[in-house]
Amino acid sequence: MTQNKPVRTAIIGYGLAGAAFHAPLIASTANMEVSAIVTRSQGRQEQALVDFPNAKICCKVDEVFKCADQFDLVVIATPNDTHLDLGLASIYAGIPVVIDKPVAISSAQVEQLISASKEEKVALSVFQNRRWDNDFLTIKKLIEDGKLGQITRMESRFERYRLEPKPNGWRESTSPDEGGGLLFDLGSHLIDQALVLFGKPQQVYAEIMHRRPGVAGDDDTFVALRFANAVVVHIWVSMLAPEVGPRFRLIGIDGTYEKWGLDPQENSLKDGHRPGHWLWGHEHVDHHGKLTTYVDGVKHKVNVESVPGSYQNFYEQMRDTVLHGSPVPVPIEDALVCLKVIEAARQSALTAGPVAIF
Numbered sequence: 001m002t003q004n005k006p007v008r009t010a011i012i013g014y015g016l017a018g019a020a021f022h023a024p025l026i027a028s029t030a031n032m033e034v035s036a037i038v039t040r041s042q043g044r045q046e047q048a049l050v051d052f053p054n055a056k057i058c059c060k061v062d063e064v065f066k067c068a069d070q071f072d073l074v075v076i077a078t079p080n081d082t083h084l085d086l087g088l089a090s091i092y093a094g095i096p097v098v099i100d101k102p103v104a105i106s107s108a109q110v111e112q113l114i115s116a117s118k119e120e121k122v123a124l125s126v127f128q129n130r131r132w133d134n135d136f137l138t139i140k141k142l143i144e145d146g147k148l149g150q151i152t153r154m155e156s157r158f159e160r161y162r163l164e165p166k167p168n169g170w171r172e173s174t175s176p177d178e179g180g181g182l183l184f185d186l187g188s189h190l191i192d193q194a195l196v197l198f199g200k201p202q203q204v205y206a207e208i209m210h211r212r213p214g215v216a217g218d219d220d221t222f223v224a225l226r227f228a229n230a231v232v233v234h235i236w237v238s239m240l241a242p243e244v245g246p247r248f249r250l251i252g253i254d255g256t257y258e259k260w261g262l263d264p265q266e267n268s269l270k271d272g273h274r275p276g277h278w279l280w281g282h283e284h285v286d287h288h289g290k291l292t293t294y295v296d297g298v299k300h301k302v303n304v305e306s307v308p309g310s311y312q313n314f315y316e317q318m319r320d321t322v323l324h325g326s327p328v329p330v331p332i333e334d335a336l337v338c339l340k341v342i343e344a345a346r347q348s349a350l351t352a353g354p355v356a357i358f
Contacts, residue, residue: 012086205226
């Protein structure tokens, strides 16, 4: 494509992911544009037309794939059980594609996507935006700088409190066999972050619970990952936590880092802010993490200003993939590892014991 033209992007799906994450991030990225939005919902079609009056609003995916030469990138933000077919359709149409996490509902499906991507030489990436959360970026830097010494344990949580299922929410009305539930949703973010920090785990243990009436998938889940060098990661995802725990707790031989609250970028997007806005990613000092260390036996506790979150980096890198052939922001092979961990967790929950992996 001509490099002085914007990357013409078609977004398939205009629910929370498509409307609140993908579309605004794409629209605010230089040399990118939202060129088409596909949604079957009449109400979402009307909202998409308000949000992007110059975009083509479609009710069928065929309207994108039958005119593939009009698009440079496809973003798939639909329910998980549709990702394989839509991803393959985009690849075989010759259009680079971004698929929402965790990409598919099984590792076998991810392998199909990888094979097709390589065969057709079409770029494929997974939207793991939480790699650009401020707290995660801060933890990466603390580890790289050796502030805590040898890492022994990490706790990672997405906990909320909502007794009633979300109306019309496919993640809660869909069974885990079809990609529903918290393990596939928020759990895939936390697993991916752990893999980025520590590589492939050697052992997985999980407790996967379904507690609320009217919910088809898991809503209260715990996963333990054991890595090389005796690093252990504990992950909680729950909709039944009246009092939530810290978002991160990172423990090393020389210190502990603890962080409460969530990265502000998601709320900024929902409030209509965009990267470049003066409030983008702004975090009050009260939300900074705490670093506790011991020097000559004396305890020291200091605030750690968070590294600024930067979801925009994902689509900046994906734009460069399309324009210049540079590496994708999140390799699809990472999604394969994540799905294998999810599968091992489900197996562990069934057998009530640890599962060796990799």
